[in-house]
Amino acid sequence: MTIALADKPGQLLKALEPIAKNGGNIISIVHERDKLVEGYVPVSVVVDFPLRENYMNAVNELKNLGIVVVTSSEIVEKVRLTLILTGNVNLLEVVKSKIRDAEIISLETSTIKPNEVSFKLEAEVSVHGVHKFVEELKKIASEQDALLILPFHL
Amino acid sequence: MRLLIVGFGFLGKSLVKAIRNKIDLLKSVDHNFKIIGVADSKGYLYSSKGLIIEELSALNRLSEHKEYKTSETAAELISKDLCDIIVEVTPTNIINGEPGLTHITQALKNGIHVVTANKGPLVLAFKQLTSLAEKNGCDLLYEGTVAGAIPVFSLVRECLQGDKIVKLSGILNGTVNYILSRMHFEEISFEIALKEAQERGIAEKDPSYDIDGIDAACKVVILANAIMGRNAKLQDVERIGIRGITQEAISLAKKANYAIKLIGTVDKKLEVSPKLVPINHPLCVHGTLNAIHIQTDLAKEITLVGHGAGKETVSAILNDLITILKKRSPEDKNP
Numbered sequence: 001m002t003i004a005l006a007d008k009p010g011q012l013l014k015a016l017e018p019i020a021k022n023g024g025n026i027i028s029i030v031h032e033r034d035k036l037v038e039g040y041v042p043v044s045v046v047v048d049f050p051l052r053e054n055y056m057n058a059v060n061e062l063k064n065l066g067i068v069v070v071t072s073s074e075i076v077e078k079v080r081l082t083l084i085l086t087g088n089v090n091l092l093e094v095v096k097s098k099i100r101d102a103e104i105i106s107l108e109t110s111t112i113k114p115n116e117v118s119f120k121l122e123a124e125v126s127v128h129g130v131h132k133f134v135e136e137l138k139k140i141a142s143e144q145d146a147l148l149i150l151p152f153h154l
Numbered sequence: 155m156r157l158l159i160v161g162f163g164f165l166g167k168s169l170v171k172a173i174r175n176k177i178d179l180l181k182s183v184d185h186n187f188k189i190i191g192v193a194d195s196k197g198y199l200y201s202s203k204g205l206i207i208e209e210l211s212a213l214n215r216l217s218e219h220k221e222y223k224t225s226e227t228a229a230e231l232i233s234k235d236l237c238d239i240i241v242e243v244t245p246t247n248i249i250n251g252e253p254g255l256t257h258i259t260q261a262l263k264n265g266i267h268v269v270t271a272n273k274g275p276l277v278l279a280f281k282q283l284t285s286l287a288e289k290n291g292c293d294l295l296y297e298g299t300v301a302g303a304i305p306v307f308s309l310v311r312e313c314l315q316g317d318k319i320v321k322l323s324g325i326l327n328g329t330v331n332y333i334l335s336r337m338h339f340e341e342i343s344f345e346i347a348l349k350e351a352q353e354r355g356i357a358e359k360d361p362s363y364d365i366d367g368i369d370a371a372c373k374v375v376i377l378a379n380a381i382m383g384r385n386a387k388l389q390d391v392e393r394i395g396i397r398g399i400t401q402e403a404i405s406l407a408k409k410a411n412y413a414i415k416l417i418g419t420v421d422k423k424l425e426v427s428p429k430l431v432p433i434n435h436p437l438c439v440h441g442t443l444n445a446i447h448i449q450t451d452l453a454k455e456i457t458l459v460g461h462g463a464g465k466e467t468v469s470a471i472l473n474d475l476i477t478i479l480k481k482r483s484p485e486d487k488n489p
Contacts, residue, residue, distance in 0.1 A: 082410050082430060086403040108409075110402030118402035120410060147398035149407070152323065152417050152429035152437070 001047070001072035003062060004040040012043065018061035019047055022054040042070060051128055052076070077127045080105070081154075083137065086118035087146035102126075102133045130154070155184055155483055156204075156236065157475070160228045160257050161243035162194040162216050165271055165298075168465040169241060172472055174211045183476055184483040190237055192216060193228035195244070195253070200231065229253070232260045239478055241471060242270040243298075248372060248388065251278040262286040262294065267482065269474040271298030271467050277372045277388055280379040293481065295474035296380070300373040301326055301444040303466035304458045308473065310381050310448070317450035319381055322420040326373040328442035328462035329357045329364040330396055330416045335440040337404045338413050344399055356442060366395035367416060367426040374418040374426055382420055394427040413438050 005011040012029075019026065027046040035042050049055040052074065059069055091109065102125045109119040125133045134154055141148035159166055173180065173189065180187045188204030194216050199205055200223070209219065216222050232240060240261045244254045254272040261268050262283065270276070275283060276296055287294040297307050301324065310319065325331050329351060336347040348365070351357035363369050371391040378384040396416055407414050412430040415438065419425045431438045436457035439445045444462035449455055460466070 082412065084403050084406055084414075084430065086400050087398055108406060110400075110406060116400065116402075118400055118406055120406040122410075147394070147403075147428070149399075149403065149414055149428050149430055151412075152415070152431045152435075154429075 001059070002042050002044045002070040004068040004070055005043050007036060007039050007041050014065060015043070015045075015062060015067050018065065019045070019058050022058040022061070023050045024048065024054065024058055040068075078124045079127055079130060080122060080124050081130070081133075081151060082120065082122050083151065084118060084120050084149040085137075085141060085146050086149070087116065087144070089117050089119065089144055089146045091117065091119060093140070093144065102129065155187055155238040155479055156190040157188065158191040158193065158228075158231060158237035158240045159189060159243070160193050160232070160240055161245075161272075162192055162213075163243070163245065164465070165243040165467060165471070166192065166194075166241075167211075167213075168468045169243065169471055170207065171211045172468045174207045176472065177207060180476065180479065184479040186483070187479060191231060193231060197222055197224035198226065198228065198231055199223070200236070202236070229256050229260050232257060232266065233264060235264060237266060238482075239267040239269065239475065241475065242268060242272050242275075243471070244272055246272055246274040246372075248274050248277055248368070251275040255279060258283055258294070259286065262290055262292060265290045265292050267293040267295075267478050269295050269298075269471055269478065271296070271471055273299045273369075273372045273376065276379075277375050280376065281385055293478050295477060296376070297470035297474050298467045300376050301446055301458075302328075302460065302462040302464060303469040304444055304446055304460040304462075305470065305473065306377070306446050306448070306458060307380060308477075309456075309458065314448070314450060314453060314456075317452045319448060319450050321449040322377050322381060322446065323417055323437070323449075324446035325415050325437065325439060325444055326370040326418045326426075326446075326462070327364050327367075327416060328444055328464070329361065330367075330370070331440065331444070332356050332442045333365070334396065334399070334404070334414055334416065337399070337401060338408060339440070341401060341405065343401050344396070365397060367393045367418075368395075370416060370418040370426045371424075374420055374424050377418075378420045378424055384420075386424055391424040391426055393425075396428055399428055408433075413440075 024047040030044040032042045062069055102123045105122040107121055191198055191200040199219055199221055242254050242257050251274040255275040258268050258275050276299055333347040333351050371393045374391050375386045375388055378386040404414055407430055411433045413433055414428050415431045417429040437445050437447045439459050445459045447457045
């Protein structure tokens with residue numbers, strides 16, 4: 001994010017407080033002093049937050065402190081997961097179900113026999129969303145009496 | 155030290171042969187070492203001077219020996235203070251642990267050291283048995299109960315003393331690994347792979363203990379209690395077996411460079427379930443091999459691969475025996 005700080009002592013510390021309070025781990029800080037405008041300096045801060053919620057809370061608290069957040073963007077760390085569902089699987093239900101924080105990259109099925117289909121799903125999931133993603137899939141598998149085969153590290 | 159072997163089935167017989175072959179090694183550690191008795195479910199052989207090991211190793215049944223007696227049970231022999239160590243290798247019973255649980259309990263109460271490959275007593279009463287051993291100042295070693303010849307307990311005890319074990323996972327059942335490997339490489343169905351395993355004597359007539367993950371779950375319990383200091387029971391393990399694995403699922407996994415393996419996991423929770431293992435991961439072993447993957451805070455990751463159940467388990471039993479002989483007979487190192 002880029003924040004506009006008044007060019008006077010103590011401003012950076014004031015800005016870092018809500019970031020730290022919300023679990024933010026500072027990766028880098030760049031003062032762009034050459035871009036001083038009307039007594040304000042843009043400061044680019046790269047922060048690693050544990051959850052999106054923490055990031056949103058930090059941004060709101062900065063705004064409440066009167067610190068202008070000029071730009072902010074999220075880069076969500078993701079992992080690619082491969083899993084297999086087999087058994088009495090209703091593919092349409094699986095695809096239709098809203099699996100949070102996950103993007104389905106590919107879907108491959110075996111020859112469909114009645115009540116016995118196997119399919120492989122590849123998904124990109126945010127690192128912090130993996131647990132919820134797995135729990136939702138387990139719930140779907142249980143409801144459909146299917147076998148869910150996850151990667152061994154999960 | 156005086157050894158009593160309790161159980162003269164496959165493992166008991168294999169152990170006697172191994173002791174015969176390694177007697178010089180054992181005597182170099184303890185020159186008074188001898189087998190004073192061997193018991194099976196119906197009787198026993200006993201000699202306070204030590205049984206003749208060549209004669210023992212030639213027996214198919216203890217009852218073939220002219221000195222075979224049926225007047226007492228193994229438990230009664232143990233209670234008579236005739237031995238210093240027992241090796242308990244009677245068949246595993248996870249319902250009530252018997253007769254192994256009685257043998258081990260009786261031995262520990264009498265201050266007799268115990269080496270065992272019998273899972274049942276440890277699954278049902280781990281904490282009670284280890285507390286009893288500690289209270290009576292004797293050793294209870296059980297390397298042969300999990301993954302046969304793979305020395306996981308010895309490794310953690312001797313070589314990872316400064317590490318915190320974070321997670322354990324592994325292929326803990328050779329029968330299931332054989333079936334899944336055949337499905338993976340030969341592209342055959344589960345039913346055909348199981349039938350083949352039964353014909354080869356790798357799977358039992360009733361294979362449910364293996365294919366439903368019960369055997370692997372027993373080993374997860376022992377690993378959790380022994381290495382992670384838990385107080386787990388069999389019902390604490392979330393268990394899914396391999397009955398639902400289809401050839402199609404195996405093929406889909408194979409195309410994506412995975413193999414489906416039945417993995418036992420000791421983590422925040424205890425679990426046995428089919429998992430996707432990358433084909434080039436050190437844990438991804440095939441045939442009847444077992445593998446254990448240890449994650450620690452310092453060493454990071456260690457994978458052990460070896461033979462599971464079978465006569466290779468004798469290696470684990472013998473190592474436990476020698477460990478006790480070394481610890482408890484230091485004066486015999488230089489006869």
